[in-house]
Amino acid sequence: MTDAASAARDQPLIAIDVVPVSFTVAEGLRVATARRAYEPYAGREALPGVLLDAAERLADGARRALRTKAGIGPGAVRHLAQVGAFDGPSRDPRDTAISIAFTAVVGAADPRADGGSPVWQPLAGGDLGLPFDHDAIVRAALDQVRTRLWRDVPMTRALLGDVFPTSAAAALHTALHGTAPDAGNLNRALRTNPALERTVAVPTSTGRGGRPPATWTWTD
Incomplete structure (x- = not known):
């Protein structure tokens, strides 16, 4: 040419x-x-x-x-x-x-x-x-x-934030897949994810009893 x-x-x-x-x-x-x-x-x-x-x-x-x-x-x-x-x-x-x-x-x-x-x-x-x-x-x-999701840590962290409860992870899964995740499988996946650490939410002053919900933070 x-x-x-x-x-x-x-x-x-x-x-x-x-x-x-x-x-x-x-x-x-x-x-x-x-x-x-x-x-x-x-x-x-x-x-x-x-x-x-x-x-x-x-x-x-x-x-x-x-x-x-x-x-x-x-x-x-x-x-x-x-x-x-x-x-x-x-x-x-x-x-x-x-x-x-x-x-x-x-x-x-x-x-x-x-x-x-x-x-x-x-x-x-x-x-x-x-x-x-x-x-x-x-x-x-x-x-x-x-x-x-989860394999790309920066992307997943951007969506869920630096600290998030298990319920937020479940809601994101539902939004993406159209069905709610199995609670046991989700908790197991969060516990075994090396990029996450489990924490405990600070109790609120609502007077409700029971254990505070689990929250998760990202490791560095």
Whole structure:
């Protein structure tokens, strides 16, 4: 191929799309979206995404997408991991684009963010009705979280926090798998996990009797 032919050859765009997730026992497992300001799909909720700058690293592009499109600043991102690449000539009606997708575990809001406000949506087992191929990206991201739970200590710690009760681990399992875990198997898995240490919750002043619930902390 000549230099001229090479220069004329169409090159796909590189996009970065991010699946922001958060988990609490009270609110369950949720995914954040951002309202699109421009066509295509203006006014629709979609994953925060940007086109990669020429000299930008992938993870930096993911952080920029979170900050500028969803108002999620760097201080709120507890964990960031690449999910994979998504391609296909029809995934973006504007041009051929390859998306490098990330999952971001998000904690408290960060005042340094400079974008809009994210819309947090609960995961009820079905697609969210997002444009492009964003529902497929969400499914892939959640499947990665599901298969890497406990094996990926930084990710699991980001989801559950530095200290968590057994009930939170059970709730996270239920949110990811759709069924509650066997209590005996879960307790056994927590006790034998070398990354965890068992502690005892500080008793509250409610006056209730009984043993305080077990809590777990991560070893260093």
